[in-house]
Amino acid sequence: MNYEQVGNDVILHNTNSFNICEILECGQCFRFFKLDALDYVIVAFSKVLRITQQGNTVKFHNTTTQDFENIWFDYFDLQRNYEEIKQRLCQDDEVMQKAVNFAGGIRILNQEIWECLISFIISQNNRIPMIKKAVNNLSVSYGNKICDEYYSFPTIEQLLNKEPEQLKLCKTGFRAKYICDAVNKISNGEIKLNEFSKKQTPEIKTELMSINGVGPKVSDCVMLFSCKRHEVFPTDVWIKRIVYKLYFNDKDVSLKEIWNFSNEKFGELAGFAQQYLFYYARENF
């Protein structure tokens, strides 16, 4: 892979394991807008980025080499060798071979922790289109306008001292009080998001789960999608279904059995395996 600045765009050549549709639609991220097939607008880090793709050429519109190197390179996890990851996961595993064959262009985005946390709090018992709407409503109501109809996700300060009833206007529903609790615990220093990178995974999980409305699934998503903890295996209804069906011969198993299974089978690659399986399950069952 190599890249070059052409006018106002940065163009990636010879990109492998990269499909912008699969990356965005696989459920890890909620702040994007589809303009066309392989033509998306992403809002992250208070910036608006349009991406188009043709084959293994990816164009980042209206950006600079500086932003590409400082923000988007890590955001899209471009330093990681996904070919090797896929090869290791598919070794002696026909299920994973199908999943990877279906969507081998998935990459795990490295998102901002704060936004990721609030987004996945909203995700509980909710549907993806509704989650996207609620997150966007919060951004329009409390964030800053970046350009056109695009707004940055609100900062912690911008959500400070808001009542649950106010946040419900953004269609967050019963989760509004959970958002308030997250804001409070972070703003009073009880939870320090910027120290997560120094901590062990179980320690982060305990801290996240001290927030009302954050359980094992939401905390695993936050750790996988914004803390680079690839050994976790976020287990929701879809993952349960596909793991039963494809690995346990339709036998209903407990959460702990699924975690033990993923840990033994996928180990440090469990998070990647989860994304391939999740997208495969969502689109095919």
Place this chain on the structure above:
DNA sequence: CTCCAGGGATCAG
């Protein structure tokens, strides 16, 4: 109309 969604809190046994 009813049912349910990328879960988790709460309560009963």
Place this chain on the structure above:
DNA sequence: CTGATCCATGGA
């Protein structure tokens, strides 16, 4: 520790 019920909201 395991299971049932409820939660806002809106689309099917």
